Amino acid sequence: xxxxxxxxxxxxxxxxxxxxxxxxxxxxxxxxxxxxxxxxxxxxxxxxxxxxxxxxxxxxxxxxxxxxxxxxxxxxxxxxxxxxxxxxxxxxxxxxxxxxxxxxxxxxxxxxxxxxxxxxxxxxxxxxxxxxxxxxxxxxxxxxxxxxxxxxxxxxxxxxxxxxxxxxxxxxxxxxxxxxxxxxxxxxxxxxxxxxxxxxxxxxxxxxxxxxxxxxxxxxxxxxxxxxxxxxxxxxxxxxxxxxxxxxxxxxxxxxxxxxxxxxxxxxxxxxxxxxxxxxxxxxxxxxxxxxxxxxxxxxxxxxxxxxxxxxxxxxxxxxxxxxxxxxxxxxxxxxxxxxxxxxxxxxxxxxxxxxxxxxxxxxxxxxxxxxxxxxxxxxxxxxxxxxxxxxxxxxxxxxxx
Numbered sequence: 001x002x003x004x005x006x007x008x009x010x011x012x013x014x015x016x017x018x019x020x021x022x023x024x025x026x027x028x029x030x031x032x033x034x035x036x037x038x039x040x041x042x043x044x045x046x047x048x049x050x051x052x053x054x055x056x057x058x059x060x061x062x063x064x065x066x067x068x069x070x071x072x073x074x075x076x077x078x079x080x081x082x083x084x085x086x087x088x089x090x091x092x093x094x095x096x097x098x099x100x101x102x103x104x105x106x107x108x109x110x111x112x113x114x115x116x117x118x119x120x121x122x123x124x125x126x127x128x129x130x131x132x133x134x135x136x137x138x139x140x141x142x143x144x145x146x147x148x149x150x151x152x153x154x155x156x157x158x159x160x161x162x163x164x165x166x167x168x169x170x171x172x173x174x175x176x177x178x179x180x181x182x183x184x185x186x187x188x189x190x191x192x193x194x195x196x197x198x199x200x201x202x203x204x205x206x207x208x209x210x211x212x213x214x215x216x217x218x219x220x221x222x223x224x225x226x227x228x229x230x231x232x233x234x235x236x237x238x239x240x241x242x243x244x245x246x247x248x249x250x251x252x253x254x255x256x257x258x259x260x261x262x263x264x265x266x267x268x269x270x271x272x273x274x275x276x277x278x279x280x281x282x283x284x285x286x287x288x289x290x291x292x293x294x295x296x297x298x299x300x301x302x303x304x305x306x307x308x309x310x311x312x313x314x315x316x317x318x319x320x321x322x323x324x325x326x327x328x329x330x331x332x333x334x335x336x337x338x339x340x341x342x343x344x345x346x347x348x349x350x351x352x353x354x355x356x357x358x359x360x361x362x363x364x365x366x367x368x369x370x371x372x373x374x375x376x377x378x379x380x381x382x383x384x385x386x387x388x389x390x391x392x393x394x395x396x397x398x399x400x401x402x
Contacts (some may be wrong), residue, residue, distance in 0.1 A: 008099065009096060016046035022127065047071045091111075094120060098120060101121070122156050128290025160181050162181070166290075181369050184364075210238045219251055221332055229333055278344065292312065297342075303353060
């Protein structure tokens, strides 16, 4: 049965197309697929520079694969960029001819009441509990993000969450029903190492971390653990900073005497694909995640993955990778050493990862689920208290010992 075309506005991301963060990848993936299905989508992009620097900003597009791109005023200062862009994005969407306004992340959700007041159906996706992140734990930022969370609970027509743990959180804290729709990932084609040879990298001769260089991602755990293992492999950090220059400088200072540790900065395109394709192991040592897109991408490329045992990582990886206790450098060291010493285990994980992640996190299916929610055709039941026990045992059930 054919459905009427929807007019959709996307708010809360930095810009599309972009890999500045997971939110931007999600908004781009959903928007282009929704347009291909006959809907009209407008993304309200921030003005200003790419977070990794002006050299990555690229051309200012007004259309991307059929998606209309509009730009809103943005104050380029820490904490104010998201606030101002989200306010003006919600304001313009409120008075635009849209059926749906889809707001992404807790901070931008502070303004989701604006389009509701003009009669719009407002969907909020909680990409993670952002107040847990190191840069927002104190002061105005923390208060504002908590405020955005409460505004989503109060005003959103529907709230999308990415994991069962977030669903439980909203039930426990607010008794608010949410809808679990995970992120998706395409099936990537592995690439031969060509561009990355300039860094001395070849197939299987490096351990990879790829993501933003910020404290909650736990790169300091990985660096400390790596410096304690016996291996001839390199350690590669690939990713841009996000209001975290001091933290990045501290990591580089600690690694200054180790010529096997390299920081490549922000990567994209062919270089990104080659890094994923040729890593020996991909490591995600995060303390905090929403639904880790880089982990999903690493698995889609067929990587053996080693992650912290937080529920957000375990619910993605399940038994198709190895985990260590969150924040436990000794456990991370031991697991890294084990994988470096047992290539056959790495090969076994690699063989299974891609098929699993691409089957259970298909973007086309997820787009259809999101469109159905826009139309009010589906919902998920509230989380019952007895389901808390199921989540609590998830990590223990899937952790791999050695």
